[in-house]
Amino acid sequence: MMALVLNEEQVMLKESAAGFLADKASVAALRELRDSSSEQGFSTEIWREMAEMGWAGIAIPEAFGGLGYGYIGLGLVLEQMGRNLSASPLQSTVLVAATLISELGNQAQKEALLPAIAAGDKLVSLALQETAHHAPEQTTMTASQDGDTFVLNGDKILVLDANVADYFVVIARTAGSKGDESGLSAFLVEADTRGVNVTRRSMVDSRNVGAVNFVDVRVSTENLLGEAGQAWDGLSRTMDIANVGLAAELLGISTEAFERTVEYLKERKQFGKVIGSFQGLQHRASELFAELEMARSIVLRALHAIDDSDEQLPLIASAAKAKLCEVAQRATNEGIQMHGGIGMTDEHEIGFFIKRARVVQHTFGDYNHHLDRFAKLSGF
Amino acid sequence: MxxxxxxxxxxxxxxxxxxxxxxxxxxxxxxxxxxxxxxxxxxxxxxxxxxxxxxxxxxxxxxxxxxxxxxxxxxxxxxxxxxxxxxxxxxxxxxxxxxxxxGPALLKFGSEKQKQEHLPKIVRGEIRWCQGYSEPGAGSDLASLQTKAEDHGDHYIVNGQKIWTSYANYADWIFCLVRTDNSGTKHEGISFVLFDMATPGVSVRPIKLISGSSPFCETFFDDVKVLKENLMGEEGKGWTIAKYLLTHEREMIAGFGGAHGQPLGERAVATMGADTSGRLVNSVLRQNIAQYQLDTVVFGATMARIGDEAKAGQGLGPASSIFKYYGTELNKRRNELNLAVDGEGALGWDGEEYDGGKLSRDWLRSKGNSIEGGTSEVQLNIISKRVLGLPDE
The missing domain is CATH 1.10.540 (Butyryl-Coa Dehydrogenase, subunit A; domain 1)
Incomplete structure (x- = not known):
């Protein structure tokens, strides 16, 4: 196993991402997108710059036009995006969709899409979730074969960047019934295909999410990713990777919220003293700091587990997501509480962190989902 | 080859x-x-x-x-x-x-003569050492220690009392913090001395703990003569060595938080049973164990990360306080969960059916982990001040 430290190249990537995002895709930029009711939901111009820096292809193999940096590289960028609450299609397209295409797609499918994703030219999003909670085996959306086409019918929610995606990777059932892991298939569907209806939803974090309805949508059998009914393993590994990436984002969110809060504790005066001198607050901050150190370790461990093809990845990924959900919840809650009244105002930025944190926590399984899975995978 | x-x-x-x-x-x-x-x-x-x-x-x-x-x-x-x-x-x-x-302190702060004298005997197991730090009036506030070493030319005369001296009743020599000067701040005037426990005036009394064992002692010094060649480092600069050693001690105690044999969840299923889907029968306990086991995984990853960072030349810094705090709290949780999993079987005090009361005695002993070597609260103070830079006033 590689050592759990960043090498020089990774440190440089982290620092350049930090500088770029703080400059161009900060919390203030998110506020502006929100207040201007941006249809796009992110800045195309800045996404273009990110792609030019290679971020869109960071984890995509060089053979498909990417940088081949692996998921550690992507995780470092996601962490910095968490710190700045940067809006971009990096999660939907690069972390999730490109991973699933890599997992399930054949050579021709990968050649058709991965280089376009790596170049920042195409946006792709996974259409998976159907109910209020993450439960892929509960999928009811159907795809029935009709000659050399499949006909897709069903409703999806929490589709990231649904309103701007060029393609969807849609999970539908070709066999079995609700609750079965087998019988699920993945299809590549162009967003402008007849019968695909996208509705943008307004979420608490002001980021791009939508509902997508599929009504008698016909796609060629060539659009099937992998074998019919056999999507589970690739989907499952993609979800593990996605959750590790989200854990990295949560690490950035939590760390930033915490650091801002500690700075506030050093400034705010009450009873004639800075409130950071009160032991009641000091110990809470220190406990949280210890938890953040644990969080940083498990995220790094999990990113390594992806790049090392560690067979423990499912367990480590759930551990990472569960821990980061727990820590992010605590860090953002304490962030509001320790800021006091000003923390409740929309004018102050700390509120943006708690909002984004909860959406990321929920996406692809929250604390309860992943702690339960962690226990199950641990044999109890 | x-x-x-x-x-x-x-x-x-x-x-x-x-x-x-x-x-x-x-x-x-x-x-x-x-x-x-x-x-x-x-x-x-x-x-x-x-x-x-x-x-x-x-x-x-x-x-x-x-x-x-x-x-x-x-x-x-x-x-x-x-x-x-x-x-x-x-x-x-x-x-x-x-x-x-x-040993690590000798290698860093000891004179050549002291290294030659003491290190080989440690390697050969000839001399067993104990640590004289805490005093009845100086626990968490260690630097307020009062054991006095009076200058008598080529030697000191040491008077005072230490407490929580681990295995003093078995030890041959002691490394000990004494006050050689009262005039400055409490951190100044502390010196680090080494002496033979067989020196006249040294006496030891074991302390019985709630767990029934007596790993600690009270140690009394009554006009104990200590030659100045046994002063380690400079006179009055003992606090630096003390802090260095406390870091080592914290890491050692934090190590208790690491993995222990069969994972608790598996053991719970073996002891209490599972439902048809393989989940532990009691869902509340299952959740408690899952939270504990999750934290052992993240703690293990942290030990590995800090170890790798240290090897890569990145300093450990006050990380030992985080280890100490987290590891000992984790160990206490494990021991509480042992009681929950084994029920009556974990409450026995003696007898073969209870394995000599191992579970209950370990559980009681673990309560000391977050006190010895600096309490959890002291560790949180250290993080607040030295890492987060939060002010005193």
Whole structure:
């Protein structure tokens, strides 16, 4: 196993991402997108710059036009995006969709899409979730074969960047019934295909999410990713990777919220003293700091587990997501509480962190989902 | 064949020829650890033989320099030695505060004469050391210690009392914090001295704990004569050494938070049963165990990360406080969960049916983990001030 430290190249990537995002895709930029009711939901111009820096292809193999940096590289960028609450299609397209295409797609499918994703030219999003909670085996959306086409019918929610995606990777059932892991298939569907209806939803974090309805949508059998009914393993590994990436984002969110809060504790005066001198607050901050150190370790461990093809990845990924959900919840809650009244105002930025944190926590399984899975995978 | 492979082969042969069969049995309890000393506590005669044989090669402390009796091995060779010992199931030949605490401080702060004098005896297990830090009035506030060392030219006369001195009743020598000056701040005027526990005026009384064991003592000094050649570092600069050693101690205690044998969740299923989907029958306990086990995984990842960062030359800093705090709280949780899993079986105090009360005694002993070596609250103070930079006033 590689050592759990960043090498020089990774440190440089982290620092350049930090500088770029703080400059161009900060919390203030998110506020502006929100207040201007941006249809796009992110800045195309800045996404273009990110792609030019290679971020869109960071984890995509060089053979498909990417940088081949692996998921550690992507995780470092996601962490910095968490710190700045940067809006971009990096999660939907690069972390999730490109991973699933890599997992399930054949050579021709990968050649058709991965280089376009790596170049920042195409946006792709996974259409998976159907109910209020993450439960892929509960999928009811159907795809029935009709000659050399499949006909897709069903409703999806929490589709990231649904309103701007060029393609969807849609999970539908070709066999079995609700609750079965087998019988699920993945299809590549162009967003402008007849019968695909996208509705943008307004979420608490002001980021791009939508509902997508599929009504008698016909796609060629060539659009099937992998074998019919056999999507589970690739989907499952993609979800593990996605959750590790989200854990990295949560690490950035939590760390930033915490650091801002500690700075506030050093400034705010009450009873004639800075409130950071009160032991009641000091110990809470220190406990949280210890938890953040644990969080940083498990995220790094999990990113390594992806790049090392560690067979423990499912367990480590759930551990990472569960821990980061727990820590992010605590860090953002304490962030509001320790800021006091000003923390409740929309004018102050700390509120943006708690909002984004909860959406990321929920996406692809929250604390309860992943702690339960962690226990199950641990044999109890 | 590479040098390392050759070393492995030679080590393997030597261990097979020299490790007594009884020393290849797994250790069952604390007493199976050999601590050495003038009058060693011996559970099996082979403990002494094994220690002597290993010490002849310096392998009781393989990473110390050979000139001081150590093995003089670099970290790759140490790793091979440990791997070969594990392969054979060989027990560590010697463990002591001399190795884990005083030795590193001697190497860093001791004079050449002191190193020559003390390190080889630690390697050979001839002298067992104890640590004289806490006092009745100086626990969390360690620097307010009052044990006094009066200057008498070529020697000091030491008067005062220490408490929580681990295994003072078995120790031959003590490394001790004493006050040589009262005029400055409390951190100034502290000196670090070494002396023989057989010196007239030293007396020791073990303290019985709630767990029934007596690992700690009260130690009394009544006009104890300590030659000045036994002062380590400069007079009045003992606090620097004390802090350095506390870091070591914290890491050692934090290590209790690491993995322990069979994972608790599995053990709970074996003890209490599971439902048809394999989940532990009691869902509340299942959640508690899952949270605990999750934290052991993240703690393990943190130990690995900090270890790798240290190897890469990135400083440990006040990270030992985070370890100490987190590891000991984790160990307390594990012990509470043992009680929940084993129920009545964990409440026995004596008798074979309760394995001599191991679970209940370990549980009670674990309560001290977040007190000794600096309480959890002191660790949080250190993080607040030294890491987060939060002010006093």
């Amino acid at each position: 590479s040098d390392l492979d050759q070393f492995r082969q030679q080590t393997r042969t030597w261990l097979e020829e020299n490790c007594p069969p009884a020393m290849r049995e797994p250790m069952k309890n604390f007493e199976d650890i050999y601590n050495g000393g003038r009058n060693p506590v011996i559970d099996h005669p082979d403990q002494k033989i094994w220690c002597e044989r290993m010490a002849s090669r310096g392998w009781t402390v393989p990473h110390w320099p050979a000139e001081y009796g150590g093995g003089g091995l670099d970290k790759d060779h140490v790793k091979v030695l440990r791997e070969e010992m594990r392969r054979l199931g060989a027990r560590p030949a010697l463990d002591s505060f001399g190795i884990s605490m005083l």
